[in-house]
Amino acid sequence: MxxxxxxxxxxxxxxxxxxxxxxxxxxxxxxxxxxxxxxxxxxxxxxxxxxxxxxxxxxxxxxxxxxxxxxxxxxxxxxxxxxxxxxxxxxxxxxxxxxxxxxxxxxxxxxxxxxxxxxxxxxxxxxxxxxxxxxxxxxxxxxxxxxxxxxxxxxxxxxxxxxxxxxxxxxxxxxxxxxxxxxxxxxxxxxxxxxxxxxxxxxxxxNQPPLFSVFRLVSLGPGILIFILFISCAAAYALVKYLNKNATPAETLRRAITNGEIVPFYQPVVNGREGTLRGVEVLARWKHPQSGYIPPVSFIPLAEKSDLIIPLTQSLMRQVVANMNAIAHMLQEGFHIGINFSASHITSPDFVAECLKFKESFNHPALNLVIEVTEREPLNVDEDLVHRLNVLHENGFVIALDDFGTGYSGLSYLHDLHIDYIKIDQSFVARVNAEQDSTRILDCVLDLARKLSLSIVAEGVETKEQLDYLNQNNITFLQGYYFYKPVNFQELIKILLSKPKVKVAVDDATREKEDVHDIVN
Structure with missing residues (x-):
């Protein structure tokens, strides 16, 4: 500012x-x-x-x-x-x-x-x-x-x-x-x-002339007025360049949020059994005027440290509502939209009201809105936080624990909070390969989720071996470059118009034995 x-x-x-x-x-x-x-x-x-x-x-x-x-x-x-x-x-x-x-x-x-x-x-x-x-x-x-x-x-x-x-x-x-x-x-x-x-x-x-007269300025000095305006604008432009050159990263990011340069990208979530598109996770991208799209790893940590994460997320929420309302007729019932919220945002006084307003803003009557709580940032679990999430549960929101296993106290969250499903971080999925011992840690994570009756979404699926392993373990919902990379709104429309059907390598006998928990229905 x-x-x-x-x-x-x-x-x-x-x-x-x-x-x-x-x-x-x-x-x-x-x-x-x-x-x-x-x-x-x-x-x-x-x-x-x-x-x-x-x-x-x-x-x-x-x-x-x-x-x-x-x-x-x-x-x-x-x-x-x-x-x-x-x-x-x-x-x-x-x-x-x-x-x-x-x-x-x-x-x-x-x-x-x-x-x-x-x-x-x-x-x-x-x-x-x-x-x-x-x-x-x-x-x-x-x-x-x-x-x-x-x-x-x-x-x-x-x-x-x-x-x-x-x-x-x-x-x-x-x-x-x-x-x-x-x-x-x-x-x-x-x-x-x-x-x-x-x-x-x-x-x-x-009669003497008035001390100030707009008519006199316009009629006698139009050329000089234009020159003054040009000089003023040129000075402002030069000053903007100078200040931007010496602006702190936080100031640059704040200006980017204000100018609408932080835009939503959508990571499709695929049903691994059916190969159908069932929802999206909202990701942030910085559409820089000179550098093009900048990934979130370059600015999200800065936003969290400089107290800009809340206005950044609020800007994304407004844009997501506008985008989804524009294509409401193309979204199937139960299509889920997940947005990642920081701990500071969840504990802010207006968080519940913002989420309820966010839900009311959609034209589609049957969307599943998912609040993704990241484990990379410590969250103080107290009665107030439990009450907030319960209120959102009662109003139809789904609570997910993102980046499970990579952060501060995921097991504590599972015990104290009403978590609907966990999202397995791509660092675990990436370990899966043709070697027999490559899935040992992930097996433990999946076993824990089953015992706690939690639904699972696997992130970062990039190879056929990873897809086969997840399907064999009844992990229904998947996302990753094997299916789709994060896309902008225009590309998402093309995906929806093409009515995608992803091929999965699971035989019919195995499919009949699957006991799948649908995270969006």
Missing amino acids: RNALIPLITAVLLFITGVFILNMQLWYSTRAERLEGAIYAVNNINNILDEASHATHLAIDIAGKGCDPEGQFQLGTEAALQPHLRTILIVKGREVWCSSLPGNRGLLARIPKMSAASLFLAPAEDAANEQPFLVYQTRFAASRVLVTISDQHIREALNAPLEGVIYRLRVGNNVIGLSGDIAALNASTPPSGQVNSKAYPFSIIY
């Missing part, structure tokens, strides 16, 4: 750091762009007001000469030649005295009140066309010159080709934007960005 968590955390932190740096760069860049846009708008408005200032000087000269037809013509020419001016008015009191329009008209619904401001925004209600406008005002003597500028020209000056930003013209406490009428500035929410004109009394206000 540690070796998986550290690279993941590293990758996430690298990605977050990279995104943070990219976001800040884009934020500063966007702020600078918006500031440049505001300065650009200020310059545009300045240029428009420069035209109004020039027209004002002309109007003052005309006012000093009297507003004759020639003066009106000059005002009209000035308004027509300047691209952004609407009207030029010379106002005395509240009346238009001279105008750039014929008849001294001003296209104003009402003349704005006298004020000290040289620049102000007039609402739509003050214009004949009901559109707001900007007024450049200059007072002289008892008169004043009003130069009106259309809202259309103001909005064009504010319209910058930047996404997400809104520029508005501020004059005093009034503002005008890209649409709508004149509005009062909201004092409770001051503008986040503002650029003041140095030449005229106005400002350009605008």
